Amino acid sequence: MESFITDVVSKLEAKDLNRSHFVLPSRRAAQAFSKELFQTQTQSFLAPPIQSIEEFIETVSEVKLITNLETIFQFYEVYQEHTNPNKQEPLHQVYNWGQSIIQDFNEIDRYQINADQFFGNLKAIKDLEHWSKSDIKTELVKNYIEFWESLPKYYHELKAKLKSENRAYQGMAYQEAVSNLEKFTNSNDSQFYFIGFNALNTCEENIFQYIVRQQRGEIFWDIDSYLLEEHSAGMFMRNYSKNWSIHSNSALKATTTTYTDRKNIRFYGVSKQIGQAKLVGDLLSEMPRDELQKTALILGDESLLQPILNSLPENINEVNVTMGLPLSSTNLSSLFDTLFKIRSSNQEELHYKILFELIEHPILKKAYQEELFLIRKDLNDNNIVFQSKEAFFKKWNRLDGSLLTILKLSLNNTNSSVNEFLIKCLEIIELLKPHFQEEKLSLEYLYGFKKLFIKLKNLLSKTELIKEFKVFHQIYLDILSSETLDFEGSPYKGLQIMGMLETRALDFENIIITSVNEGILPSGKSQNSFIPFDLKKAYKLPTYKEKDAVYAYHFFRLIQRAKRCHFIYNNSTSGIEKAEKSRFLTQLETFKTPLHSITNYAVSANTGHNKTSLEVVDKTPEMMTQLKSLFANGISPSALTTYIRNPIDFYHRYVLKLQEVDEIEEDISYKTLGTVIHDCLDLLYRNFKGKLLNEADLDHMLKSYPKTMTLLFEERFQEEALRHGRNLIDFEIAKQQVKRFLILEKNLVKDHALKIIELEKKDEKYLEVEGLDFKVKLKGTVDRVDLLNDQLRIIDYKTGKVDLNQLKIPEEWQDFTEDYQYSKAFQVLFYALLKEDSLGEHGETGIISFKNLKSGFMKCGVPKSENNLKELVGEFKIELEALILEILNSEIPFTEKPV
Structure with missing residues (x-):
């Protein structure tokens, strides 16, 4: 395959390269052309200028090209100077629509359009769009008309301002290049070659045609004959062939016929x-x-x-x-996003989420893993949702010096100026560098952001406009979106x-x-x-x-x-x-x-179906020793129901001792809600233990429960967290649940004798299991034991919803210790077993569900059975012993259940 550039170079063999000037569409194309040109030459020659079209335009125009960002600032200065101060918009608003205006100015200049005529037509169209020809005009319509009337003034004043400084935006540079072309070509004797172009703007068309008409150069098009004839890809070149005077005698010719090859x-x-x-x-x-x-x-x-x-x-x-590689896609970008978020929020107090966003960032964690773990643990352990910056730094003033400095630079940004913020970002980069000396990629990221912030700092020094942090953030995001880290590689x-x-x-x-x-x-x-x-x-x-x-x-x-x-x-x-x-x-x-x-x-993606096999863990002698110790020191009903639900979960939690990570509760969890309700009832009933309750006692509790609930919640949450939002709703729901329960109790004591025997009492019982050489210790905390009309009741409070069906024991106890649906019945029977010696003939055990209070006390039992609780406990003991023996059987592995 002979490439287009190879073909062009072969046609240049007879040309005087010392007097040549080559222009290509891009720097990448110019680089490829340079390589091909130098490789094919056998004699020495002076390297000719080989430029991209943008570089060529800047050379011919003899002006300094400015970026779109600089153009926006220049435009805003013109806008301020020529707009009524009472109707001026702030920079952050002009920055948004101003980019479109500058783009349109570029188009108008590149296509050499009569600006005054064009803007007159544009204003007329905008008038029609908004019915501004109406005799009655609102203030909004008047301002709108005035803006479009002012647009030509902004355009001309901007160009005059830039021209006086010998600077230009891209479209303006094109116009200057056309104006300066004759002078430029007369000042040197080069031959100009335009290679590989397609869609030209009017300025480029005029430049190319002028060069060719003056016999000062040549254009090398690249298009296949098939595409040139009628294909949309050849639209521009067909127009040039038809409309350019230089093609009036000879049509533009295709350079290849290879498109239709195999x-x-x-x-x-x-x-x-x-x-x-x-x-x-x-x-x-x-x-x-x-x-x-x-x-x-x-x-x-x-x-x-x-x-x-x-x-x-x-x-x-x-x-x-x-x-x-876009700098915005590196992991360091999210760190500075967090710093911008902290500065923009402008809060004196630290919310745990923004703090976690900072200390959990991979860059910081890699550099300061141990110290940041301690901070996170402290926040979790103490459930700190909000805290002042002063309190935070007072607690952690002994941290590693550089980490403490980074945290201060990051968090103490309230009211800092744009320049101060930039300096802090640069300081953070310098503090992080020593921790990544062995990680070249991370160092590249740091260097990329250092260059970006220095660029912003230089921009700040040139203009007084970037004072608002909001504007600065917009500019940062714009520059970041175009910044890249260049890869090292060979284009050949x-x-x-x-x-x-x-x-x-x-x-x-x-x-x-x-x-x-x-x-x-x-x-x-x-x-x-x-x-x-x-x-x-x-x-x-x-x-x-x-x-x-x-x-x-x-x-x-x-x-x-x-x-x-x-x-x-x-x-x-x-x-x-x-x-x-x-x-x-x-x-x-x-x-x-x-x-x-x-x-x-x-x-389709080659994902292949990986069949997930259930985990099976054999019991080692070390595990057996640990299990025996667990059962000898005390096993709870929740541990046993965990095994029933999934033996692997039991293995993880009670053998490997893997605990769930505590998370900060910004919103009240169901677990916390249940604990508070339990504790509240414990405190309310504590002073009435051992006596018959009456309506006056319940009235006293109904008066005091709101204060008790508030104190208990404030022990776990900061006061501010309970004043609004979902927490306030949950708090009020919890109070309503306690109130409804106390009213239910009040109605109960009207006609029944109720005496509280025990509240939240931790009980233990030793169980001799045949086949084990030690006694198994059973332990648990029973929420409430009372006497209702001299009948013993063992009660477990549940803040979630429980139905009576969940407390039914299956016939012949089938699957009772295998199916988790019987876990509620298992738990209350376990508590009854702890109280076995005081059950008597008419004891009951069951649940009061706070989301099903209308059902009242729901008793556990076998449907249509006349067995009393003592007999049920005896049968339960047999099931429990079988379960304990299974867990302590070294031949039976922990086998995962498909939950």
């Missing part, structure tokens, strides 16, 4: 971005090394870069990534990974293009402009149709000299994400040439 073209429909990345890895893994040298991986959507880099197969030894070796625009003037035998979807290739109708479509058409400004043709040229030009083409598109719709195959692929299929072999594939 080509192997494959379409792959695959789900999501990650599916595309995996498929790219699979395609590359099948390529021999010599093929990889001729391959370009082109990302339609550049956000695919990181997933693809992570999916590259082992046979890829050399890669050149042209686009660079290995796999080339690039964006679509970077392929201009380049050719490859193998191409892989990802995200070939509508809305990406081509990008569709979205545009950032105040200029209506009809006005753009009238003034021959590019619309979405022209932009589609630009994409078509880049796409189909890549196919011209390629032999193997792989086009990958997303075929899975999710939310607003499109999954429509690009029209370019449809065109390839519909207007298929005879020698194009096109194959469609629907690709």
Whole structure:
């Protein structure tokens, strides 16, 4: 395959290179041209200027190009000077719409449009859109009209201001280049060669035609004869051939006829971005090394870069990534996002979530793991939702010096100026550097952000406008979105990974293009402009149709000299994400040439179904020793029901001693709610133990319960946390539940004798189990034991909902110690066993459910059975002993249940 650049260089052999000046669409193309030019020359010569079009325009215009950001600031100064102070908008608002205005100014200048006439038409259209021709105009409509009337003034004043400083935004530089072109060409004797261009703006058209008419240069187009004839990819070149005077005698000629040659073209429909990345890895893994040298991986959507880099197969030894890694996608970006969030919130008190966001960041955890663990543990253990910064730093003033400094720099940002904030960010970077001397990638991230903040600092020194933190944050995000970390690689070796625009003037035998979807290739109708479509058409400004043709040229030009083409598109719709195959692929299929072999594939991710096997853990002698110790020192009903639910959970919690991590409770959990209600009832009834309760006693409790509840909640939560939101609702619900329970109790004592015997009492009982050489200790805390009409009741409070069915014992006790649905009955019978010696003939055990208070006390028992509680406990003891023997049987492993 002879590439376009090789073909051009071969035609330059007879030219005087010492007097040549080459211009290409991009720096990447200029670099490839330089290599080819120098490799083919056998004699020494002075290296000629080889520039991208932007560099050439800056050279010809003799002005200093400024960035869009600098243009916005210059525009705002003009806006302030020429707008009524009472109607001026702040910078952070102008910054948003001003970017579209600057883009439109660029378009007007690049296409050499009469600005006054154009803005007059634009104002007339805007008038019609908002019915401003009406005799009655609101203040809003008046301001709107005034803005469009002022737009020409802003435009001319901005250009005059920049011209006086010999500076220009891009469109203005193009206009200056056209004006200065004759002077520039007369000042040197170079021959100019324009190589690989397609869509030209009016300024570029005039420059190119002037050079050729003056016989000072030549244009090398790159297009296949098939595409030039009628294809959308050749739209611009057909126009040049038809309308340019330099082509009046000789039409623009195609440079190749290879588009219709034999080509192997494959379409792959695959789900999501990650599916595309995996498929790219699979395609590359099948390529021999010599093929990889001729391959370009082109990302339609550049956000695919990181997933693809992570999916590259082992046979890829050399890669050149042209686009660079976005700084915004590094993990350090989220650290500075947190710092911006802390500064923007401007709070004196620290909320645990923002504190966790900081101390849990991977960068800080890697550098200060032990110290940050202690901070997190303290916050969890003490359930600290809010705390003052002063209290936080007083508690942790003995931390590692650099960590303490980082935390102070990060958290003490309240009311800090933009400049102070920048200095703090730079200090944090310097403090982190010593901890990552062995991690080159992290050092690169730190260096990238250091450069970014220095750039912002320099920007601050040039303008007084960035005083508001809100504006500064917008600017930071804009600059961050365009900052990249450049990869080291050779543009001439290995796999080339690039964006679509970077392929201009380049050719490859193998191409892989990802995200070939509508809305990406081509990008569709979205545009950032105040200029209506009809006005753009009238003034021959590019619309979405022209932009589609630009994409078509880049796409189909890549196919011209390629032999193997792989086009990958997303075929899975999710939310607003499109999954429509690009029209370019449809065109390839519909207007298929005879020698194009096109194959469609629907690709699914190679996930393979991994059958999950249930965990089985054999009991070792060490485990048996630990289990015997557990049962000898005291086993609770909750431990045993954990085993019934899932033996593996029992193994994790009681053998391995793995505990759930305590989390800070900002919202009241069900567990805390239950504990508070239990404790409240304990405190309310404590002074009435051993006496018959009457209505007056319950009235006293009904008066005192709100205060008791409040005190108990405030022991666990800061007072502020109970005043609003979900916590306030939960708090009120808990009070209502206690109130309803006390009213139920009051109605009970009207007609019945009720005496409280025990409250929240910890009980123990030793059980001799045949086959064990030690006594098993049973332990548990019984919520309440009372006498109702001289009948003993063992009561367990449940704040969740419990139905009577959950307390029914199955016939013949079938599956009682295997099925978790009987756990509530198991628990209350366990408590009854602890009280076995005092049960008597008419004892009862059961539950009062606070979410099912209408059912009152629900008794545990066997349906349609006349067995009393003492007999039930005897039968339960047999089931319990069997369960204990199973757990203590070294031959029976802990086997996971499918929960």
